[in-house]
Amino acid sequence: MTCGPDETPLPVRVTRPTPFLDRLPPPAQPLPRWRIDLTPPDITPWRAGNCGIPGVMHYEGRRPGPHIVCVSLIHGNEFSGAIVLDRLLRARIRPRSGRLSFIFANPEAMDLFDPRDPVRARCVDEDMNRVWSPATLDSARSAHELDRARVLLPVILTADRLLDLHSMLWPGDPLVLSGLAAAGRQMAQRIGGITTAVADQGHRSGCRLIDHPRFSDGGPAAACLLEAGQHWHESTVNRAMQAVMSLIGPCCGLPVPATAAPVPQRDMVVTNVVTARTGAFRFVAPFRGGQVLPARGTLVAHDGRDEIRTPYDRCMLVMPNLRPARGHTAVRFARAVSSPA
Ligand SMILES: [Zn+2]
Incomplete structure (x- = not known):
């Protein structure tokens, strides 16, 4: 992460000088027609839950061990994770x-x-x-997702390892996201089948599940977010299944698939x-x-009068949102944790 004199990062955002103000940005393209190969799973058997919390299926093994939590449907249209958990529940998987x-x-x-x-x-909503964030969870505000987060919080607060299952709207390499805490970054290295791990500080607009203090305060509990592939593609389900199996296989006495490569090849921040x-x-x-x-200084985008350029060589684009509001x-821009010289 240290930069030599020739590697001082360039500014990412540069406002164009006035002579170019009359240049218009390229017009917006219409949204593509998304390929939809999946349908939402029938999760009727699990909606009531089995532990007093709707939508939570909880099982305990005979021997002691960590509490592993797999989360699906934080985003309702990203249901590949729910398909995976539904399949495993129907297969009566137990720790x-x-x-x-x-x-x-x-x-x-x-x-x-x-x-x-x-x-x-x-x-x-x-x-x-x-x-x-604790401040948001403890606030007096009420909304569907916030109220639901409060209901789920007792499970989150006892998780030792948590994997939050997501997918992506735009094409991109699958990746495992973690916060900057050591436990989460180490966990990201062990998620099977995914070759890119990305650590970041989260979003200014609010606290992600993996950034809850349970996982971000330097303690032993770890959480990662899996972006398993594009929404609604069968390959995304398969990749999410590999990742979940690499996490829960050992405690459930199941073999971890050989295709679940254990170590990400790219460790980015x-x-x-x-x-x-x-x-x-x-x-x-x-x-x-991905x-x-x-080359640093490569033009990536226009934002009104501003030009967005890469700040350093070998800059990775993390989940570009091709139609941002x-x-x-x-x-997001990311660089390798140990950049090759
Ligand atoms: Zn998501």
Whole structure:
């Protein structure tokens, strides 16, 4: 992470000088038609839960061991994780040691899924992955996702290892996200089948589940977020299954699939979060998540009058949002933890 004299990061955002003000950004392209190969799973048997908390299936092994928690449906339209947990529950998977919890976080959002408007089912009221700070959880405010987070909190507060299952709207390499705490970063290295681990500080707009103090205060509890692939693709389900099996296989006495490679090949840390300041944020090309731009200073996007450029060589684009709304994260820049010389 240290920079030599020739590696001083360049500014990411540069406002164009006035002679170029009349240059218009490229026009917005219409949203693509998303390929939808999956349908939401029938999770009727699990909606009531089995431990007093709706949507939480909890099992205890005979021997002591960690409490492993797998979370699906933090975003209702990302149901590949729910498909995985439903399959494992129907296969009657049980821990031999420790405790195992499967969470269907927001079935009510998934119930809104409509293939004609598939992004709509992300939430009922608000983004459930921005409500996990103690201040927000303890506040007097009420909303569907926030109230649901409060109901799930007792499970979260006893988790030793938590994997939050997500997928991505735009094409990109699958990745495991962690916060900057050591426990989460170590856990990310052990998630099977995923070759990119990315550590970041989270979002200014609110606290993610993996950033709850349970996992971010330097203690032993660890949490990661899996972006298993694109929404609604069967390959995303398969990858999420590999990742879950690599986590729960040992405590359930199941073999971890040989295809679940244990060590990520890329260990990245986010250095910059680019937020769209205007409603006219346009990437100069349809970049893919995980794409590495070799030269620093490469033009990535226009944001109104501003140009967005990569700050250093070998800059990885983390989950570019090709149609960001004003105020939303458009892309994050990441570099390798130990950059090759
Ligand atoms: Zn998500």
